[in-house]
Amino acid sequence: MNPTPLRDVMLVDDEASIRDAVTQWLGLSGFTVTSHDRAEACLAALAADFPGVVISDVRMPGMDGLQLLEQLQARDPQLPLILLTGHGDVPMAVQALQGGAYDFLEKPFSPDTLLSSLRRALDKRALVLENRRLQARASHQDRLQADLLGHSPGMQQLRRQILDLASLPVNVLIRGETGSGKERVARCLHECGPRAAKPFVALNCAAIPEALFEAELFGHESGAFTGAQGKRIGKLEHAHGGTLFLDEIESLPLAQQAKLLRVIQEQTVERLGSNQSIAIDVRIVAATKPDLLQEARAGRFREDLAYRLNVAELRLAPLRDRREDIPLLFEHFAAHSAARAGRELPRLSATRLAQLLSHDWPGNVRELANAAERHALGLEAPEATPAASPGTSLAAQQEAFEAQCLRAALSRHHGDIKAVLAELQLPRRTLNEKMQRHGLQREDFLA
Structure with missing residues (x-):
């Protein structure tokens, strides 16, 4: 199976005319181009495992193309960099190839020459990223075998579902009886996905008194209520970039359900006693024993929140x-x-x-x-x-x-x-x- 073709290009050149021309050429050929006039700006915007290729001029104010190459090699030696060089820079570009650059093009160059080099570089990058994905999946598969023991068809299916869902940016609802390992499954979802380096925050909705629940979930400012001494970061804010696990979600008070729904929709949170909205990036994994839609029909749970939480569902078989x-x-x-x-x-x-x-x-x-x-x-x-x-x-x-x-x-x-x-x-x-x-x-x- 061939990897998915890549279309992303990061372009760096201090000359606006060249940036505009190259961006137009590549855009007409179906590529997505992000351009910068400084190498420093390119590095700041470049995500890990960038699914594309970097094209950069050699001579630029501040960090030049060779220094950019050194930085990219330190971050990801397999990220292709195509250098654009003037006539006098050819020996320098040859040296850059020995240092890890993918290719260099001497100005002025034709659009076809650039497109040919770019497509080869993108094909190479696609293979590298696909290989990394398969290696990561194999590593996560071994980890799941150790964390979620069992040879039964149900457990084998559960491990496959976790591998498929871990990397998707969707909320997950886990259904299972008491003691079936719902929190363990939630941790596996977190640890096998791109949020693994960020916090995993667990909260049992049935273990917190209703009067304290809002402060626990959303946090509070000093003096927000009697006994609120000092500022407190809530669970939602603490889980920023990571995963919030809400166990026994069916026990969440109705008043807090409406506020949680708003957080999910707007990806912002307000501490008690504050009017400031704080942007958060949180994946919510909720766990429940009963069917939330049945709870909604009985008037004990918000139907709109149930649908927001249950974008994907994992069911744990009883022992x-x-x-x-x-x-x-x-x-x-x-x-x-x-x-x-x-x-x-x-x-x-x-x-x-x-x-x-x-x-x-x-x-x-x-x-x-x-x-x-x-x-x-x-x-x-x-x-x-x-x-x-x-x-x-x-x-x-x-x-x-x-x-x-x-x-x-x-x-x-x-x-x-x-x-x-x-x-x-x-x-x-x-x-x-x-x-x-x-x-x-x-x-x-x-x-």
Whole structure:
């Protein structure tokens, strides 16, 4: 798949006539040109991973084209720079090519010569940026595999959705039961996107008294109300450039819902006690257990705010609907607890595993983590063992147990199929069928 063609050009030349002529030529050829009369202005306007090419004169007041080249090489050695040179500057331009410049054109040059060089440079830049995007996606994919454990189809789909949404500038609504990991998913969205270097600010809407909510969300000036000593930056303002995570958004008071809607629409916030609007750039990720549109029909939530928050939606499956992930999650939490306590991890018996697989887990991953910690610390009592759920068939429990046995053997032997066949005493065809049925790939277990 070829990368998307690029059309952006940053032009630097202190002569207005040349800037106007080049801008007109390139504009007529379908390029988007931003021009500057100083190299310093170009550097100030140039974003990281600029999706285009820089064209610059060599001789200019202040920073010249060679100094601009040095600055660009320090920022991004793979950003193409085409230099425009006078006749006497050709030896200098050749030196610049050795220093990393993409090309140089001697004045006067024809539009076709410029367009030819520019198109080649843009093609090269497109390939560089596409390669970076694929590398970043692979890195984020590895990170999600570690942060959001699970081999179930639902978890695999969730990780793909997060990768697709992370870089998009849209608000996201996360639906899921209590303890299903909504804040963890919100953090993954933040950390896999372009806002990762900026703050991730979490606020539980159900944990703040209504009387204090406005000050917490919007901030306040000194003396804005009784007890307001000193200026306070609100959560929205603190999250500028990053992500604001609003957990249990259905608990947001109706009066504050109207104000939050205005913030989303205008991208500005006013502290309590102030008439000054402060521009903010915040992505909002909200989490809820109930359906916000049903809450709106019941008069408990603003319908217009629900639509603003739910530009994209992620649904987290409860643990009972992805039982094949239970052994992996339990082992992970138990190992972490044992390591933290400096204890050896107790062996998980087949009987105990069957009990884990049959339990309904109303508290989802949070409840499972607590059970794993008790197991790791030897605090389990026989009577505290989770009971089997009446709705779980024997066949479903057997399938989940079989998948875990296969996964454990593949993991122990790092994907060595011969060793797995010998340990489990299975014919090759049977193992292949079972691995295919449970969605297991040998490549996922290689050392």
